[in-house]
Amino acid sequence: MxxxxxxxxxxxxxxxxxxxxxxxxxxxxxxxxxxxxxxxxxxxxxxxxxxxxxxxxxxxxxxxxxxxxxxxxxxxxxxxxxxxxxxxxxxxxxxxxxxxxxxxxxxxxxxxxxxxLPAEAVLAVLALPGMTAAQGLLEIAKPKAGETLLVSGAAGSVGSLVGQIAKAEGLRVIGVAGSDEKCRWLVEELGFDGAVNYKTDDIAARVAELTPDGVDIYFENTGGAIQQVAVDNMNAFGRIVVCGMIADYNNETPSAGPNWISVVKKRLSIQGFTMPDHFDRAPQLMQQVGGYLQAGKLQYxxxxxxxxxxxxxxxxxxxxxxxxxxxxxxx
Missing domain, CATH: 3.90.180.10 (Medium-chain alcohol dehydrogenases, catalytic domain)
Incomplete structure (x- = not known):
C-alpha cells in the first residue's frame, strides 16, 4: 500500500x-x-x-x-x-x-x-487566470475597440492576460506593476502601450501622461494608491472591474478607498466579481481564451x-x- x-x-x-x-x-x-x-x-x-x-x-x-x-x-x-x-x-x-x-x-x-497541452500553459492561461481575465474584461467591462484600459497587477497571472486580451480587441492598454523589469516585460514583450512602476514612479503624473484621453476601463487587482489615481483619470461612464485587492490581503485593517465624488460626477460603474459565480461558463471561457492562445495573441x-x-x-x-x-x- x-x-x-x-x-x-x-x-x-x-x-x-x-x-x-x-x-x-x-x-x-x-x-x-x-x-x-x-x-x-x-x-x-x-x-x-x-x-x-x-x-x-x-x-x-x-x-x-x-x-x-x-x-x-x-x-x-x-x-x-x-x-x-x-x-x-x-x-x-x-x-x-x-x-x-x-x-x-x-x-x-x-x-x-x-x-x-503543457500543464504549465493550462494553469497559467486556460485555468483560473484565463477564465477570470476573460469573464472580467469581456463580459463585465464590455470593452470597445479604441478605448483605454488601465490594469493594476498587470504583470500577474490575471492582469497580464487581461492586458493582452484587451490589445487583441483593439484597446490601448496601460499596466501598473512593481518593478522596472516587469514594466519592460509588459511593454516590450506583451505589447502594452505603457507601464507604471508604482514603487518608483510618480503614479498620478505617469498615469496622466500615459492616458491623455482618459481611462475608460480600470481593472483592479491590487488596491493601494493606484485606486484614487484611476478614478481621477476615468472618463464619464467609465467601468471599474474589481477582481482583487492583494495589497490589503495581509492587512488587519484595509486601507482607505478612493473618494467617491468622482464616481458621482463621472457616473462610473463599479462591479466586483469572483469566478466561482461563473464556473458554469468555464468550458466556453476556456475555449475563448484558448482561441487567443492558438492565434499567438497570449504570452505567459x-x-x-x-x-x-x-x-x-x-x-x-x-x-x-x-x-x-x-x-x-x-x-
Whole structure:
C-alpha cells in the first residue's frame, strides 16, 4: 500500500501567512469505491485568493477552508487508478485537488485536459487566470475597440492576460506593476502601450501622461494608491472591474478607498466579481481564451517551485511581488 503527503491548514493567519499555519501529513492509500478514481498531482497552482480562503470569514463568495482540511488549490494531475469509465488511467485532468500529492475524486468539478497541452500553459492561461481575465474584461467591462484600459497587477497571472486580451480587441492598454523589469516585460514583450512602476514612479503624473484621453476601463487587482489615481483619470461612464485587492490581503485593517465624488460626477460603474459565480461558463471561457492562445495573441511566464512543501513559504511570493509570472508548484 503506497503513501503520499498533503498539507493541511491548522491555524488561520492573523496578517501574514506563517509556516505554523500548515501541517505536512503522511497518508496511506485505500481502495477506491465504485465511480471513484485516484490521481497523482503533477502541478499545483498558488493564487492570491488563497489568503481569503484561509481566513475565518464566512461572509464571502466561497466558504473558508476548515481547520484540519487539506489546503484548497487547483491543479493538474494524472489518473493513476480508476473505477470510473469517464476518467481512464493515464488521462490528464484539472480540478480542485488541494495541496496534496494524491487525491480521490468521483469526477465532480474535474475536467479532462486535451492532450498535447503543457500543464504549465493550462494553469497559467486556460485555468483560473484565463477564465477570470476573460469573464472580467469581456463580459463585465464590455470593452470597445479604441478605448483605454488601465490594469493594476498587470504583470500577474490575471492582469497580464487581461492586458493582452484587451490589445487583441483593439484597446490601448496601460499596466501598473512593481518593478522596472516587469514594466519592460509588459511593454516590450506583451505589447502594452505603457507601464507604471508604482514603487518608483510618480503614479498620478505617469498615469496622466500615459492616458491623455482618459481611462475608460480600470481593472483592479491590487488596491493601494493606484485606486484614487484611476478614478481621477476615468472618463464619464467609465467601468471599474474589481477582481482583487492583494495589497490589503495581509492587512488587519484595509486601507482607505478612493473618494467617491468622482464616481458621482463621472457616473462610473463599479462591479466586483469572483469566478466561482461563473464556473458554469468555464468550458466556453476556456475555449475563448484558448482561441487567443492558438492565434499567438497570449504570452505567459511561470515561476515554478519544486516539491509540495515549497508551497508553505512560496505562497508569500504572491504578496511580496517576488514571483515572476504564474506561481506553480511542480510535484
Amino acid at each position: 503506497s503513501s503520499y503527503q498533503s498539507i493541511h491548514l491548522v491555524q488561520r493567519p492573523l496578517t501574514h501567512i506563517e509556516a505554523s499555519c500548515f501541517e505536512l501529513r503522511e497518508h496511506s492509500t485505500h481502495a477506491l469505491a465504485e465511480g471513484q478514481f485516484r490521481v497523482k498531482q503533477t502541478h499545483m497552482s498558488l493564487d492570491p485568493a488563497m489568503r481569503g480562503w484561509m481566513s475565518a470569514d464566512t461572509d464571502s463568495y466561497i466558504p473558508p477552508v476548515a481547520l484540519g482540511d487539506v489546503m484548497r488549490a487547483s491543479g493538474i494531475a494524472e489518473v493513476i487508478e480508476s473505477n470510473n469509465a469517464n476518467f481512464p488511467v493515464g488521462a490528464s485532468v484539472m480540478g480542485m485537488f488541494g495541496w496534496t500529492e494524491q487525491a480521490v475524486s468521483d469526477g465532480t468539478g474535474v475536467n479532462i485536459v486535451p492532450p498535447g 511566464r511561470v515561476h515554478v517551485l519544486d516539491g509540495l512543501a515549497s508551497a508553505i513559504d512560496g505562497i508569500n511570493l504572491l504578496f511580496s511581488g517576488e514571483n515572476q509570472g504564474k506561481l506553480i508548484v511542480k510535484l
